[in-house]
Amino acid sequence: MANALVTADAFEEHRGHLRAVAYRMLGSLAEADDAVQETWLRYSGADLGEVRNLGGWLTTVAGRICLNMLRSRAARREQPMETYVPDPVVSPLDHVDPEREALLADSVGLALLVVLDTLEPAERLAFVLHDMFAVPFDDIAPVVERTPAATRQLASRARRRVRGAAPAPEPDLARQRTVLEAFLAASRGGDFEALVAVLHPDVVLRADAGAALSKLVRGAAGVVEQAKMFRRLSHDEVLVRVNDGVGAVAMTGGRVFSLMAVTVVDGLITEIDIVADPERLARLGVPAQVG
Template sequence: MSGTHPTDPIVGAFEAHRDRLRGVAYRVLGSHADAEDVVQEAWLRLSRQDTGTIDNLGGWLTTVVGRISLDVLRSGRTRPEVSLDDQLSEVTVTLDDAPAPEDLVALGDSVGLALLTVLDSLRPDERLAFVLHDVFAVPHGEIGTILGKSTDATKMLTSRARRKVQNAQQPTSTGRQRREVVQAFLAAAGDGQFEQLLEVLHPEVKFTVHTPNGTFVTLGATEVATRARVAAGAARGHAATVNGLPGVISWSEDGTPLSLLAFTVAAGRITEITAVTDPAKLALMDLPDPV
């Protein structure tokens, strides 16, 4: 309803659902900025609605957020690339000899970059159905209303999406293979073996370094290979998992984090490297203590 006052009950009711709505939108769109926009649009629609006609506010809002998110996905307005560079304050880092919660489907209260990458491979309706049903337990009937499909058709859609996600999951063996590719890169970088570097780098690899003097991006295997010693020098640390990606963390003698690297590996080649050596950005992260 228009002209709401902050003390209106509808405001409090909406705020009670805000975190969940933001979670739905983020998991569908893969962008915090897009998710905030969707939640704001949902509020605007609610403010124009006769709330007396809404029996279940949570369900109504979830439906609205789902429809808006689907529109954004279909229109291509979303930013599907989920880059570690854009989420430096939100990284989850676990040392590789420590327990790492890597069940990408069982999201709990968080979502990893690896799962978002998998979801990007789904069609918009598949992605929405999977997120709403398997992550937020929204009934198929309600999802079907959003998609304009029958309950049975929605069940089939969710099942197909779930199979795609499960097939795309990185099993432990593949995780070891990704780590081996990273180790091969670091060894070749440390020894200055240019040809070996090119073998493990994707031709369009992107290398981003966050330094105290700014952020620098290098594109292309040849260019990245020539700068690989930067990564090798920063990588003399402990193997870690960074938002589901193989990485390396190192500390100074006093225990202060010195650097963090994360590698994206696909089909046996490194497609992206992110290095953080800026103390200010490292300080924003919840990093593990030295071992």
């Protein structure tokens, strides 16, 4: 029993780190928890006599599990990848949640997770483990079944795609909030010129309302049209923290209607990600986060 407790305690010391790795790999909180649980099962049944770096061993095991999950996901994904919104991590705007901060310690926004979803599974693994968690290529190579040099190329290719597709967002939350509040005020008031003024000309809107109702809108004109439709609904907004940025929860009749996150670059909104699927909102615990 004592050895079992020691084993469990040693794993718990790494649980937060492993969940952070899995979240970046999968973009899904539920799947990240599944990956951590599977890592625990493998850990609890393994002979660790030759393991000198438990954290590194657990990270590569979790990475291999996530890689397999990504490969199987591609075969069963019903929703087009370009309209899929990764799971947001939501918390009150004025409250620092230690567990949330640990999950997002390296500042991961939805825009970055969307780009990571476009990578091949092996590219994503190499990039996440090396660039985000400093795992050596020599340790990653056996997981992706490539040489260290080829693994380095995977990460390099992923890095170029990430840098090209996901410009660095505004780091200041107060500035993000100012832009979001201007967007919401213009939308509520029907001031569509003011809306255009805070939208990047090539803004992208992704709305996940369930597989059959999800949509992708490109360009400021299209987003303004969506804002016109949204304005017809009577709702209140509660500002929240979404990953490394700000967002808003729309409430209608005391019920959560949608969660919106924005990406702000150089004072303009470049991406809008909306989750409006009731089942998914409940699964993410959004009502509890804003209540």
